[in-house]
Amino acid sequence: MQTIGLPEYCVILGVGLLALPGTALWIWAIIDCASTESDTGNTKIVWIIVIVIGHFIGALLYLIVRRPERKRTLGR
Numbered sequence: 001m002q003t004i005g006l007p008e009y010c011v012i013l014g015v016g017l018l019a020l021p022g023t024a025l026w027i028w029a030i031i032d033c034a035s036t037e038s039d040t041g042n043t044k045i046v047w048i049i050v051i052v053i054g055h056f057i058g059a060l061l062y063l064i065v066r067r068p069e070r071k072r073t074l075g076r
Contacts, residue, residue, distance in 0.1 A: 022056040029059035032067070038074060 029051045037044035047066055051058040 022059075025063070026051065026055055026059045029062045033062060036074075037070065 030048060033044065033047045033051060037047060043066075047062055051062050054061065
């Protein structure tokens, strides 16, 4: 039986420290999109699908691409 050493614990801790903020960003992006996107057209549903399927990358795309555009056009 193998034991887990310090390098393995460091990897587990590193992945955990990256996964927790990534999941928090993902949840925040879903809530932000669902509550503030315009109901006209398909933009809300498309962005929610992108965020849910893309997880961290989808949330980053929403944050970088759509959110500033929405704030500029809708003011919220």
